[in-house]
Amino acid sequence: MTAGQLRVGIAGAGHFGRYHALKVASAERAVLTGIYDPDEERAKTIGWEAGAPAVSLETLLAECDALIIAAPADSHFELAMQALDAGKHVLVEKPIAATLPQADALARRAAERRLVLQVGHLERFSAAFGAVAARIERPLYIEATRIAPFKPRGTDVSVILDLMIHDLDLILLLVDSPLESVDAVGAAVVSPHEDIANARVRFENGSVATITASRISFRTERRMRVFAQDGYLAVDFANRRLSSIARGTGRAIPQVPEFGLEDGAWEDHDSLAAEHEAFYASVLDGAPVVVDAAAGRRALAAALAVMDAMAAARDRARGSGLIR
Secondary structure (H helix, E strand, O other), rough: OOOOOEEEEOOOOOOHHHHHHHHHHOOOOEEEEEEEEEEHHHHHHHHHHHOOOOOOHHHHHHHHHHEEEEOOOOHHHHHHHHHHHHHOEEEEOOOOOOOOHHHHHHHHHHHHHHEEEEOOOHHOOHHHHHHHHOOOOOOOEEOOOOOOOOOOOOOOOHHHHHHHHHHHHHHHHHHOOEEEEEEEEEEOOOOOOOEEEEEEEEEOOEEEEEEEEEEEOOEEEEEEEEEEEEEEEEEOOOOOOOEEEEEOOOEEEOOOOOOEEEEOOOOOOOHHHHHHHHHHHHHHHHOOOOOOHHHHHHHHHHHHHHHHHHHHHHHHHHHHHOOO
């Protein structure tokens, strides 16, 4: 370890914990001190690959400056609170916690201890979102689709907390207005929690968003369409392509005076590395936290509102005999 490096531990040796561990191990501003997981053999396997020991949580907290939490969602609050109580900075995967009171408690503890608490909304650091945010302002309507074939990973929570929360977070950032109402429908098809869901969200400023998420589809698809008073944007995230119609830019459209058509693309970068670098900068340099506890709470609140609306729709469907 050299001066200016952050000692980082990993809590959670699952699929994403492995990526976090390998990313920390290759970082210039961090050194990986250890990996904790209740499955010690799994922790040892990831530790061998990343070059760090498998240790107990107590040992890990004693030997690190910061903890990255990549454990199942229902353990985020307990692990994050233990780390903050031990005086450690925290990067916790989304969702920040299971409930809003838990999210509030984590935010208070981090503020009291003057510790960095960053939430792992990875899409904030993607080149794709940067391309979208640079081309649209004051959206009136957003349509987002995020579907994928089934994988057992992530089924400890509903598809809302697994996948839809990514788009909810991005839409909240683009719209920048409180929620007014939510209608939603979904179903648990192959797991104990909802695997497919559709939500229609209205915001206080008049904007509307329709969001579809599925983890039981035949193909992977990630698309977004954004309508605004001065233009339209269609984004294909999977193929890194976008098309926009906007006033005074791009190729002229004879049928639409003053508007032009523009096709674009973006070069992918390592979003996880960018997320880590932002975390290190906040801890080591005092830089603002890009995705702070307040942002994590907003995304969680929106996701829980979708889940509540979905539960209400399910009750109505049962009452009418539509579902059992």
